[in-house]
Amino acid sequence: MSIIKARCVVKRFGSIVAVDGVDLDVEQGECFGLLGPNGAGKTSLVRMIIASSPITAGTIWVDGKDITRMPRLIKANIGVVPQEDNLDPDLTVLENLLAFSRYFDIPKKEGRERALANLQFFELQERQKAKIDELSGGMKRRLLIARALMSRPKLIILDEPTVGLDPQTRHLLWQKLAALKQQGVTLLLCTQNMDEAWRLCDRLAIMNGGKIVALGTPQELLARYGSSQILEARLRSEQSKDKVLAMLGERGFQWQEIEDMLHIYQGDGQVLEDELKNELVITSQHSPTLEDVFLRLTRRSLRE
């Protein structure tokens, strides 16, 4: 059963269309990744799902309930980890969790037990009396997730949870998120980190210009939009550009210009002939990654 179901969802801010007719199904228990460049509409879509932003058109159901009809009930079952730290700086680490359990009407004793267990899980138990200002970026992010878990939600929505963190902290968070998934929690993860998407997500949707432009498992996306090899090359001279592009076209290559580089997608059995090779300086050659898929599908908005 889908825990999130969105149909024809549109979000407009004045004349700007942030989300342009999105259909989305997130299944119970999966980790679903929402990828896209800045301004692709990820955050706008998520804000509508958590009932923090009115829907311009379309319908969103969470756990089978229409969010415009039952926002309170739905918010009680969702844990939200925002991109920007909105921990309560007037309260300590533990008090932040206790205040949150009160917003969810969790009885005091129960709230305290959960708070301590969550601090333990995120290895923050020794900092429970610390002020928020005294925490490092990584600790704040862990606390934000611990806070989102206070209501034992079925669904957790995370907006770029590891952005700006050092590699150690990032790996620790990935491990914790994977553990949560093991426990059966559904994760909706907005991210621009391909490594993160590849490791954690069962399925991915790539958004661009307010639309979902590709959907599938990371492996499917790679098979569909990757190729066997990617050559990164620079032109030997700018004058030969038209000629090179024409030759690539004739031979059925797919390519993309990224800044001053040419990314040439080499399919199975395709080989660059010497005539072409002579016009190019090949700087690197690699197997396609999710990042290549991402760049290929979201190209236009990167160039803006």
Added chain:
Amino acid sequence: MSTPSYRSLRVWQRNRDVFFKLWRTEVPGFFAEPVLILLAMGVGLGTYVALGQSYLEFIAPGIVAAYAMFSASSECTYGSFVRMKFQRTFDAIIATPVNMEDVVAGEIFWGATRSLLTTLAILIVIAAFGLVHSPWALLTIPLSVLAGLMFSSIALFFTSLSATIYTFNYYFTLFITPMFFFSGVFFPLDAFSPTVQKLCWISPLTPVANLSRALVSGHPGEGAWWGLAIIIGLTAVFFPLSLVMMRRRLLK
């Protein structure tokens, strides 16, 4: 739009907890400032004032009213703005079953509570000065709650329109300070011509100061009790208005 629920209490509780954690920073506003004004005006300036009663006795109930106004106004301008904009506390809260309407109502209820606490503190001080002669003075406590609801609602409405925290300088300079001086806190309004007196009744502080004086002096019959209608009427307008405007500002 939905109406506020009991969950506004959760927001009130959050503000209460923070207040009692940080209460030391609030002490000057609670005791020092009103006591200074009572001493400077009542004892110092009062020696030159002939009113038919001691000047200290005259201004004490006015100070009760004025500081009820200050407490609610600063809480629901600077205080609410910091929580809304800098700390993003509202954003965090509305991701829980607490709705925007609950947050706004909780802020207003907390602003009114600040008025109540301030009034209690000043009542104790003026009682210690021997300026309270009648148990009627205790009714300034519920009066301060009504005044607090009114001033909090007006302040939060202004906050919902404020782009930056500096905007509140205008609120205090052009609205709160004139009220402080022209609402019968420091001198009786009959010092003015009848036309100017009517103008003074535009100030929402005027009915509060008037009723506070009637109660503290122990002559409730001398109060202009129809002023309660002004207090309740302004609350009835600005409370829902601040709900609508805050919602419009924050739920985009």
